[in-house]
Each structure stands twice: as C-alpha cells, then as structure tokens.
Amino acid sequence: MGLSFKVLGSLSAVLLVWGSPAVVPTSMTGGVVQGQTVEERKAEADRLLQQGIEQFRVSNFRGALQSWEQALEIYREIGNRKGEANSLGNLGLAYRNLGEYQQAIDYFQQSLTIFQEIGDRQGEGASLGNLGTAYDSLGEYQQAIDYYQQSLTIAREIGNRNGEGNSLMGLGNAYSSLGEYQQAIDYYQQSLTIARAIGDRSGEANSLMNLGNAYRNLGQYQQAIDYYQQSLTIFQEIGYREGEGNSLNNLGLAYRNLGQYQQAIDYYQQSLTIFQEIGNRAGEATTLSNLGKLLKQQNQPQLAIIFLKQSVNITETIRRDIRELDLNLQQSYTESIASRYRTLADLLLSQNRLLEAQQILDLLKIQELENYLSNVRGVEDQAEYLPPEQEINQKYQQLLDRAISIGQELAQLRQTLGQIPLNQQTREQKQRLTELYNQQKQLIRNFNQFTERPDVVALLQQLSPTAQEQIIQPGDLRDLSGNLDQIDPNAVLLYPLILEDRLELLLTAPNTAPIRRTVNVSRAELNQTILDFRQALTNPNSNPLPPAQKLYNWLIKPLENDLTAANAKTLIYSPDAQLRYIPLAALHDGEQWLIERLRVNNITAQSVDDWNTPDQEQLRILAGAFATGKYQFNVGERQFQFSGLPFAGKEVEVLAETVPNTQQVFDGEFNPSIIPQMDNFSVVHLATHAALVRGKPEESFILLGDGSRISLRDVEEDWQFNNIDLIVLSACQTGLGDNLGNGEEILGFGYLMQKAGARAAIASLWSVDDGGTQALMNAFYAALTQGMSKAEALRQAQMALITDDYTTIGGERGLVEVRARVRENVPDAVQSRLGHPYYWAPFILIGNGL
Numbered sequence: 119m120g121l122s123f124k125v126l127g128s129l130s131a132v133l134l135v136w137g138s139p140a141v142v143p144t145s146m147t148g149g150v151v152q153g154q155t156v157e158e159r160k161a162e163a164d165r166l167l168q169q170g171i172e173q174f175r176v177s178n179f180r181g182a183l184q185s186w187e188q189a190l191e192i193y194r195e196i197g198n199r200k201g202e203a204n205s206l207g208n209l210g211l212a213y214r215n216l217g218e219y220q221q222a223i224d225y226f227q228q229s230l231t232i233f234q235e236i237g238d239r240q241g242e243g244a245s246l247g248n249l250g251t252a253y254d255s256l257g258e259y260q261q262a263i264d265y266y267q268q269s270l271t272i273a274r275e276i277g278n279r280n281g282e283g284n285s286l287m288g289l290g291n292a293y294s295s296l297g298e299y300q301q302a303i304d305y306y307q308q309s310l311t312i313a314r315a316i317g318d319r320s321g322e323a324n325s326l327m328n329l330g331n332a333y334r335n336l337g338q339y340q341q342a343i344d345y346y347q348q349s350l351t352i353f354q355e356i357g358y359r360e361g362e363g364n365s366l367n368n369l370g371l372a373y374r375n376l377g378q379y380q381q382a383i384d385y386y387q388q389s390l391t392i393f394q395e396i397g398n399r400a401g402e403a404t405t406l407s408n409l410g411k412l413l414k415q416q417n418q419p420q421l422a423i424i425f426l427k428q429s430v431n432i433t434e435t436i437r438r439d440i441r442e443l444d445l446n447l448q449q450s451y452t453e454s455i456a457s458r459y460r461t462l463a464d465l466l467l468s469q470n471r472l473l474e475a476q477q478i479l480d481l482l483k484i485q486e487l488e489n490y491l492s493n494v495r496g497v498e499d500q501a502e503y504l505p506p507e508q509e510i511n512q513k514y515q516q517l518l519d520r521a522i523s524i525g526q527e528l529a530q531l532r533q534t535l536g537q538i539p540l541n542q543q544t545r546e547q548k549q550r551l552t553e554l555y556n557q558q559k560q561l562i563r564n565f566n567q568f569t570e571r572p573d574v575v576a577l578l579q580q581l582s583p584t585a586q587e588q589i590i591q592p593g594d595l596r597d598l599s600g601n602l603d604q605i606d607p608n609a610v611l612l613y614p615l616i617l618e619d620r621l622e623l624l625l626t627a628p629n630t631a632p633i634r635r636t637v638n639v640s641r642a643e644l645n646q647t648i649l650d651f652r653q654a655l656t657n658p659n660s661n662p663l664p665p666a667q668k669l670y671n672w673l674i675k676p677l678e679n680d681l682t683a684a685n686a687k688t689l690i691y692s693p694d695a696q697l698r699y700i701p702l703a704a705l706h707d708g709e710q711w712l713i714e715r716l717r718v719n720n721i722t723a724q725s726v727d728d729w730n731t732p733d734q735e736q737l738r739i740l741a742g743a744f745a746t747g748k749y750q751f752n753v754g755e756r757q758f759q760f761s762g763l764p765f766a767g768k769e770v771e772v773l774a775e776t777v778p779n780t781q782q783v784f785d786g787e788f789n790p791s792i793i794p795q796m797d798n799f800s801v802v803h804l805a806t807h808a809a810l811v812r813g814k815p816e817e818s819f820i821l822l823g824d825g826s827r828i829s830l831r832d833v834e835e836d837w838q839f840n841n842i843d844l845i846v847l848s849a850c851q852t853g854l855g856d857n858l859g860n861g862e863e864i865l866g867f868g869y870l871m872q873k874a875g876a877r878a879a880i881a882s883l884w885s886v887d888d889g890g891t892q893a894l895m896n897a898f899y900a901a902l903t904q905g906m907s908k909a910e911a912l913r914q915a916q917m918a919l920i921t922d923d924y925t926t927i928g929g930e931r932g933l934v935e936v937r938a939r940v941r942e943n944v945p946d947a948v949q950s951r952l953g954h955p956y957y958w959a960p961f962i963l964i965g966n967g968l
Contacts, residue, residue: 156196163192163201170208176533177359177396179212186212200241203232207245214252215360217400217436222252243272243281250288255400259292266292283312283321290328299332306332320361323352327365334372343372357533360401363392367405374412382412391521403432407458414461419469420581421569424510426462427501430481433458456482462501463615467622467634476624476632477502479613479694506577513574521561528554606968608687609719610680614673614694616641625677627684635676644672648696655704656884658956666706666955673697674705674712681716688717688909688968698864701883703916704959711955713916717909719967722869733800733843733877737902739780740799742788743770744806744823753827754817758809762823763849766805769892773803776899788823797839797875803846805895807885810863818863820847830870839875844908846880848891848961868964878908878965885960894919894958909967916959919952 154162170185186208193201210225226249233241250265266288273281290305306329313321330345346369353361370385386409393401410425433455459482466475478501503511531551535543568574613624621637621644651665674681691702702720703713712718745767750759767784774780781799783792788806796802807821810830818830864883871879882891897915906914952958 159192159196160198160201163189163196163198163205166192167201167204167208170212174208174212174215176357176529177215177392177398179215179397183209183212199232199236200238203229203236203238203241203245206232207241207248210248210252214248214255216397219252219256223249226252239272239276240278240281243269243276243278243285246272247281247285247288250285250292254288254291254295257295259295263289263292279312279316280318280321283309283316283318283325286312287321287325287328290332294328294332294335297335299335303329303332319352319356320358323349323356323358323361323365326352327361327368330368330372334368334375337375339372339375343369346372354529354532355536357529357536359392359396359529360398362529363389363396363398363401363405366392367401367408370405370408370412374408374415379412379416383409386412387521391518391525394518395522395525399432399436403429403436403455403458406432407461410465411461414465418569419465420578421510423462423465423469423471423581424503424507424514426458426465427503427507428511429458430462430478430501434481460615460617464617464622467615467624470634474502474504475615476613476626479615479624479692504581506580510574510577513571514568517561517564517568521558524554524557524561528558606688608685609690609968610684610686610688611690611692612677613692614697616644616694616696621672623673623677625680627680627686630684633677633680635680637672637676639672645696648700651700651704655700655955655959658954660956662704662955663706666704666711667708669700670705670707670712673702674707686716688719690719690721692721699883701955701959701962703913703962704955711920713913713959714920717907717913717967718963719909720868720962720964722872722964733908734841737777737779737801738799739773739777739801739803739899740783740792740796741770741773741780741803742783742792742806742823743767744785744788744821746785747823747825749821749825751825751827753809753819756817760807760821763805763807765892766849769805769848769895770803772892772896773899776896777903783823785823790822790826790828793828793837797841800841801844801846802842802876803848803895805848805891807849808847808881810867810881818867830866833870833874837870837874842874842876844878844880845871845874845876846895847882848880848895849882849885864962872965876965878963878967880908880912880961880963882960883962884956893952894961907968909963912961912963912967916961919958922952 166185166189170182170189173179173181173185186205190202190205190209193199193205206225207229210222210229213219213225214222226245230242230245230249233239233245246265247269250262250269253259253265254262266285270282270285270289272278273285286305287309290302290309293299293305294302306325310322310325310329312318313325326345327349330342330349333339333345334342346365350362350365350369353359353365366385366389370382370389373379373385374382386405390402390405390409393399393405406425406429410422410429413419413422413425459478463475463478463482466478481501528551531547531554535547535551538547569578607628609628611626613626615622615624618641619638621639623635623637625633625635627633647665647668651662651669654660654662654665689702693702701718703711703718705712743766744760744762745764746762748759748761750757752758762785770780770782770784774782781795804820806823808819810818816829816831819827820833821827864881867881868879885891894915897918898911901911901914902908904911
C-alpha cells in the first residue's frame with residue numbers, strides 16, 4: 119500500500135502572525151541600523167515576520183527560516199515577548215515542513231511557554247495545534263490528539279474560527295491514521311464548512327485533500343480523486359507548492375489503486391519535482407517509495423530498486439536528524455517507515471542481489487537499535503548504489519532539475535497572473551505561460567519515455583541477474599564470504615528476513631556466492647509458532663518438540679544441503695524481529711537438537727561486530743552473585759520483587775574452584791564499586807537478576823547484590839572497557855506476554871555490551887531459578903578452561919545437560935546440585951531432568967564467540 123499525504127493545517131491558522139506590519143523603507147533589510155527607535159526596530163521585525171510568511175506560503179522554507187531568525191533576534195533585543203513567540207512558532211513550522219522534527223518541537227515548546235506566560239490564549243492554542251502536527255508527523259497519534267483537543271477547546275472559548283477549523287482538521291488526521299475513517303470524515307467535514315464560511319482558501323484545500331485520503335482508504339477511489347482534484351486546483355491558485363505536491367502524490371496513489379499505472383506515474387513524478395524544489399525531504403522520500411512500489415508492480419524491479427534506495431537514503435538522513443528526540447518519538451517515526459527497508463530487501467532478494475539485501479538488513483537492524491537506544495554507531499548508513507544505478511540516478515536527476523526550473527517559473531507566473539484580470543495581462547505574459555505549460559507537458563512525456571531511452575535500457579540490462587556477477591560490488595558492501603574463511607572456515611552466516619507472506623533465508627559461506635532460500639510461511643503463522651515455542655521452552659513440564667520441529671523445517675531444513683556442502687560447524691546467526699525471542703540451538707529435526715550438530719553464535723548486525731581482536735590467553739574472572747536478601751522496588755510503572763538466588767552463590771563458588779584466577783564478590787560487596795575494576799578481568803560473570811524490558815532501555819536493569827541497579831541507559835553512557843572478552847548475565851529475562859515485540863531489547867543488550875568494549879556477551883532469554891543455571895554455567899566454564907572457544911564451550915555445556923554426560927568437559931556430575939521435578943507426559947527426548955531445553959537453551963551468545 120502506498121503512502122499518502124495528509125495536510126497538517128490551514129496556513130492562515132498555523133502561521134503565528136499578529137497585527138498589520140508597518141510599512142518600512144525597503145533599504146532596511148539587513149539587521150538593526152544604529153540609532154533606530156524601538157518602534158522602528160519593531161516595524162522592521164514585523165516586516166521580516168510577514169516576509170517569512172509570504173516565503174512560507176510559496177514553500178520557500180529556507181528563505182522563511184532566514185527571515186524569521188532575523189525577526190526573532192530583533193524581538194528579543196527589544197524585549198517584545200509576543201513577537202518572539204510568533205517567530206519561534208513559525209520557525210517550528212518551517213523546520214517541521216523540512217522534516218527536521220526535533221528542531222520543530224523545540225521551537226513549538228518555546229513558543230507555547232511564552233504565550234502561556236503572557237496570557238495570549240490565541241497564541242497558546244496555535245502552539246498546541248502546531249505541537250499536534252509535529253507529533254502527528256512522528257506517528258505519535260494519541261499525543262497529537264491530546265494537543266489538538268486542547269487547541270480546539272481554546273479556539274472555541276475565544277471564538278477563533280480559524281483555530282477551530284485547524285484543530286478539527288488535526289483531529290481528523292490523527293483518527294485517520296488510527297484507521298477510524300468515518301470519525302475522520304466527520305472532523306474534516308466540520309473543518310471544510312468552517313473554511314468555506316470564513317473564506318480560508320488554504321483551509322478549504324487542506325480539508326478537501328484530507329477528505330480524499332479518508333475516502334481512498336475506504337476504497338472509494340473516484341470520490342477521492344474528485345476531492346484531490348479540487349484541492350490541487352486551489353493549491354495552484356494560491357501558489358502553495360507543498361500542498362500542490364501533496365495533492366499530486368495522492369492522485370498518484372488513487373490512480374494506482376484503480377490500476378491506471380501510467381497516470382499514477384505522471385502524478386508521482388510531478389509531485390517528486392515539487393518536493394525536491396522546496397526541500398521537503400519527507401515528501402521526497404515518500405514519493406520515491408511510492409514510485410518504487412509501483413514500478414515493482416509493473417515488473418520493473420531494477421528501476422524500482424533505484425527509487426527505493428533513494429527513498430531509504432533520504433529516510434536515513436531524516437533519522438539521523440531526530441536522534442536527540444525522545445526515544446518513543448523516534449520509535450513511532452521509524453516504525454512508520456520500516457516497510458521501506460523490508461520492501462527494498464525483498465526486491466533485492468528476488469533479483470538474487472544477495473549482498474545488497476544483506477546490507478539493507480543490516481541497515482534495518484541498526485534502525486531497530488536506534489529505536490531502542492541512542493547514539494548507535496553503524497559503519498554503513500546508506501544503501502549503496504551500483505555503478506549503473508549511479509548513472510541512471512544522474513540522468514534522472516537531470517530531468518528533475520529541468521522540471522524544477524520550469525515548475526518554479528510556472529508557479530510564480532500563475533500566482534502573478536492570478537492577481538491580474540485577464541484583459542490586463544500582457545501578450546508576453548500569456549505567451550510565456552503557454553510556453554512553460556507546453557515545456558512541462560513535454561517533460562512529463564520525457565519522464566514517461568525515460569525507461570525506454572537506449573542509454574537507460576543499456577544500463578538497466580547491466581543490472582539484470584545474469585549481468586550482476588560481472589559487476590564489482592561497491593567497496594562498502596563487504597563480502598563476508600571472504601572474511602569468513604579467515605574467521606572460521608567452517609562458519610556460515612545466516613540472515614532470515616520475515617515478510618508478510620513468506621520467510622527469506624540468506625546464507626553466506628566461505629568463498630562462495632550467497633545463497634537464498636524462500637519458505638512459504640506467513641508472518642502470522644510464524645509469529646504464532648514462535649510464541650508457542652517460547653511458552654513451551656519456559657515451562658519444564660511442557661513438550662517443546664512440535665513447535666521446535668516446525669521452526670526447524672522453516673529455518674534450517676531448506677538449507678541442509680547447503681550446510682553440508684559448506685561443511686558447516688558454526689552458524690553465525692543474525693535473527694530478524696520476533697526470531698530474537700527464541701534460541702536457534704533448541705530447534706529439533708525429529709532426531710536431535712540443532713545444538714547437537716552446530717555451534718550457534720548470535721550477532722547484532724554485521725556492521726557493528728568486531729571479529730579481528732583475539733581473546734586473551736589466560737582466564738581472569740570477576741564473578742559477582744546475589745545469593746541472599748530480598749529487594750522490592752518500582753521501575754517506571756512496573757513493580758519488581760527479587761529474592762537472592764541460593765544457587766547463584768554455589769555457581770560462583772564452583773566457578774572459582776574451576777578457574778583459580780577468579781575474584782568473588784557476594785551480596786553487599788557485589789555493588790557499583792566493582793564497575794571500575796571490571797576492566798582488569800577477561801571475563802565478568804554476574805549471577806544475579808536482570809530484566810530486559812521491551813521498548814524501555816531506561817527501565818531495563820541489572821540488579822546488584824546490595825540492591826542497587828544499573829540500567830541499560832547507564833551501561834550505554836558510562837561503561838567503557840578495553841580488556842573484557844566476555845560479559846555473562848546468568849539470570850536475566852525478557853518480559854514477554856501474549857504479544858511479540860521485535861526483540862529490540864535483546865538486540866540492544868548485545869549491542870551495548872559490545873559498544874562498552876566486550877567482545878561478546880552471554881544472556882538468558884528466560885530465568886531458570888532451580889539450579890539449572892548453575893549446572894550449565896559450571897559446565898560452560900569447565901569447557902572454557904579446556905581451551906575451547908566461547909561458542910564451542912557453550913555448546914559443550916548444553917550438550918552435557920542434554921546427554922547427562924560431563925566427561926567431554928572434564929566435569930563431574932557430583933558438583934551439580936539440582937532440585938528434582940516430577941514431569942508427566944513428556945516425550946523420551948526430554949525425560950532427563952536437565953535435558954529439557956528449559957534448562958540448557960535460554961543462554962545465547964552474542965558477538966564474537968569464535
């Protein structure tokens with residue numbers, strides 16, 4: 119489904135202008151002239167304010183910024199609070215329309231504060247409405263509704279009809295985004311009635327376009343087109359370029375819905391030209407995405423990929439600009455545009471452009487990390503263009519540049535002639551209007567014929583799947599198949615991608631081309647099976663085999679021949695979305711668990727994992743345990759109650775017996791003072807409670823033995839180490855009810871440990887509190903002392919619990935104390951007390967475990 123534009127407000131309502139600006143000599147344009155009176159300086163600021171409004175009305179947002187910044191400086195110098203607030207609010211509007219939402223919200227908040235302080239109710243209402251539009255743009259619809267309702271209340275109290283119509287329109291937008299289209303239509307009709315009653319042309323056009331969106335979403339496409347055409351006509355008459363671009367894009371969507379693809383492309387290309395012209399990045403990215411999806415529908419995948427790459431790259435620049443915003447707002451925005459990445463990755467896979475698809479999947483993972491954390495570093499933050507794509511881009515941009523030039527002159531001339539009676543227009547003006555109109559029509563024909571040009575056809579042929587093998591990949595697209603041979607010749611990299619109607623598997627083996635396998639399973643069925651498996655895994659009395667075998671058949675069986683051919687011993691696994699909630703090691707082929715065949719090493723994303731630094735030869739361990747005591751506390755809106763873990767104390771004691779060079783700290787001594795000491799050890803083992811909370815890194819924490827807590831935000835901001843090879847959290851858990859998230863909290867934890875300097879981390883997906891953790895951890899460290907890699911040591915420890923055979927790691931069963939549980943109706947494969955994956959499967963290794 120394409121992305122439509124909703125207009126966020128009537129120009130006359132959202133622009134904060136007051137009074138009639140005084141007429142000032144045109145020479146006074148560059149700052150404050152020495153000797154001016156306060157009245158003269160105010161008049162200059164008023165003129166600049168009005169100048170910015172006129173620039174904004176024709177979508178010259180950068181010019182408006184300059185005018186309003188100058189006005190703001192003067193208002194502040196002369197202590198004019200109302201003028202200051204007006205300028206701040208208008209600056210916010212310009213930044214919002216440029217897609218710089220962080221800046222916009224900051225200015226709107228400053229404007230609101232001043233209006234409230236000086237008791238200006240109209241300004242207060244306008245500022246609240248503007249905040250609503252910003253949160254609406256970020257996908258935070260409930261918060262937007264709250265602001266719109268406050269703005270509507272004020273507008274009705276003071277009889278501000280403009281403000282009332284604008285607030286009603288905002289409410290319609292928010293409810294439309296929530297899928298409540300009839301409610302939205304009611305608000306839009308009220309807004310339209312007000313706009314027509316007070317002669318607000320921009321408000322009328324906005325209401326008409328938003329009505330078109332609502333009817334299009336209801337499948338009434340012809341009615342939507344009628345509304346869009348009406349809005350387009352008005353926007354052209356009043357010279358509002360952004361509104362014109364929005365209407366054109368939406369017309370493209372409606373004609374695409376009707377199957378009239380060429381007409382849709384015409385409108386998209388006109389819309390794209392306008393958004394580039396006025397610097398509207400969000401509009402440009404959305405229209406490029408719509409074009410790419412339509413070209414995909416028309417079976418032009420190579421061209422579709424180019425447009426989708428452009429869309430993703432512009433989206434990346436917008437995401438970089440909002441990194442200082444509240445993380446919930448960043449999440450709302452990125453969730454609204456994540457489909458662009460998946461659509462592009464899907465299309466690249468369908469064309470067997472697997473390395474590029476892998477890069478887009480990495481970008482998607484970095485995006486998900488940024489949703490959960492802040493200050494995430496990624497080596498690659500752009501979709502790379504192949505040389506033929508770069509050439510096609512340049513040729514297409516030349517057409518766009520010419521269209522922008524013609525469009526600007528045509529829009530200005532239309533606006534000028536709109537103010538002159540027909541019989542008073544000069545022959546030269548009429549002639550130039552006809553020339554520009556004809557040139558624009560010719561450009562549209564040129565756009566339509568672009569893909570048929572011999573030079574473009576030749577370049578597109580270079581992008582065909584057969585020609586791909588002869589194209590050298592861009593330098594930043596690291597071919598991991600070569601690196602894998604140096605890392606581990608028996609390691610393969612597995613990237614799954616969950617799509618609505620299927621699962622795509624991408625496998626990279628040393629010195630071979632990437633392999634793609636498609637599995638016909640819907641996202642809904644896959645997610646339900648993941649949830650069933652997770653519930654079975656966390657109950658030691660359950661039978662996990664049915665979902666374990668189902669998932670094996672989807673994730674591993676299609677690759678069995680490929681794994682055999684690669685002589686694979688290690689799976690470097692980059693799970694997608696909900697797959698992060700389950701351990702790959704616990705999949706079952708009907709005869710054995712996957713871990714009995716292969717090591718499993720999870721990674722966050724290829725672009726943030728370090729494989730080049732070797733582990734230290736000597737194990738030096740700092741081991742802390744919360745063994746006794748009880749703590750109760752609130753974090754956010756959640757209440758937690760934790761008791762000491764008796765087996766954690768035993769776990770650490772046995773660890774110290776296994777690895778002599780171990781420093782032990784218990785309970786009260788296990789406190790924040792150990793943090794500066796961590797970098798003196800190669801392994802940090804924390805046998806304590808921890809919680810990874812979905813969507814809340816500041817509420818995710820590690821509990822220390824003295825009752826103090828370290829949040830993931832603290833880890834992100836304060837931890838920095840150089841010598842740690844491994845950090846182990848042996849009793850953490852991820853909260854998961856009946857609804858799956860995308861596993862961002864698990865991805866985020868692994869990333870943060872690596873960002874802090876640790877080469878790898880081990881964490882548990884659920885907490886095992888009856889001695890099973892002790893059993894596995896003791897077996898793990900026994901294996902580690904035998905010189906095994908981290909991944910192999912974890913595998914051997916898991917195997918020891920599965921088989922009840924500890925001889926391979928030099929351990930003795932007598933060291934392990936476990937409370938027996940009676941389990942009924944459990945198959946033979948899980949009859950052993952510790953053989954159930956509840957005990958051995960929760961632990962995942964993230965980072966470099968090779």
